[in-house]
Amino acid sequence: MKKMVSAVLGLAMGLGAVAAHAQDDKNAERLNNSANVLQEIMATxxxxxxxxxxxxxxxVVVIPAYKKGAFIVGAxxxxxxxxxxxPTGWSAPVMVKLAGGSFGWQIGGQSTDLVLVAMNEHGLQHMLGAKFKLGADAAASAGPVGRNAQAGTDWKLNSxxxxxxxxxxLFAGINLDGTVLDADDDDMRAEYGANLPFKQVLAGKTPVPANAQRFVRTTAKYFVISKINH
Structure with a gap:
């Protein structure tokens, strides 16, 4: 009986380790895809x-395109x-999920990349809080595109x-009102070994994991380039 219990426990631990490794791989792929999205967008x-x-x-929040089976029917x-x-650079990443709304992740069967840019202290505070609804808890606008963000809009004041x-x-601003940005607790545990508070990670108090360095460096690179050229 003891041997059977030991065997079952060993199998459970083994399956748990396999699942954790698989989740680590998914996080690495997601972070790499997020870096690719930024790089490809800013290259034009x-x-x-x-x-x-x-x-x-x-x-900066990036929701990269997903493979078959990553979308929930009806949502x-x-x-x-x-x-x-x-103050010391860009933070280690937090893992997020975005849900709701009928903005259409798929156009003609092709998935969509999303980028959200927090433009002021209020946006930052919402990010630190980990969960909020765009258009209700946090004001959001479809962003302008191109070299000149000239304003027929009031995004500088209100968004x-x-x-x-x-x-x-095709790259364009989009209305995401009604969508909810929330912490992805399972992925945070897989990435950091614990479900760390958003505030701790985004304040720069957590080292950047190896699998996230390219994403963070890519964000920092285009921020610096924009600072120099703007």
Whole structure:
């Protein structure tokens, strides 16, 4: 009997280790895809996030495209990562999920990349709180695109977040009102070994994991470039 119990416990521990490793791989892929999205968008300045916006960003959230089976029927759902600016650089990422709304993650069967940019202290505070609804808890607007973010809009004054989408090679601002950005607790535990508070991670009090360094460096790179050129 003792041998059977030991065997069952050993199998359970083994399966747990396999599951944890698989989740680590998913996080690494998500973080790498998030870096790719930023890099590809900013590689075309005339069609990317304006430097005047990125140079003033407090936080950047990227929800990269997902593979088959990643969408829930009747709802919109995606996972990604976020990093915030601190006095010593950009923070380690937090793992997030975005759900709700009928904005259409799929156009003609193709998934959509999303980018959210926190533009002021209020946006940062919402990020530190880990969960909020765009358009209700946090004011959000479809962001302008291109080299010049000239204003026929009031985003500079009123928007805590500017929101963007990319699908089929097209990049544009998008209305995400009604969607909820929330902590992805399971992925946070897989990434850091514990469900760390957003405030601790985004304040720069947690070292950047190895699998997240490219995402954080890519964000920092385009922030610095935008600062220099703006």
């Amino acid at each position: 300045p005339d069609k990317g996030i304006p430097q005047s916006i990125l140079s003033g960003a407090y936080c 919109q759902y995606g996972k990604g990562a976020a990093t915030c600016r601190t 805590e977040f500017l929101t963007y989408s990319r699908s089929k090679g």
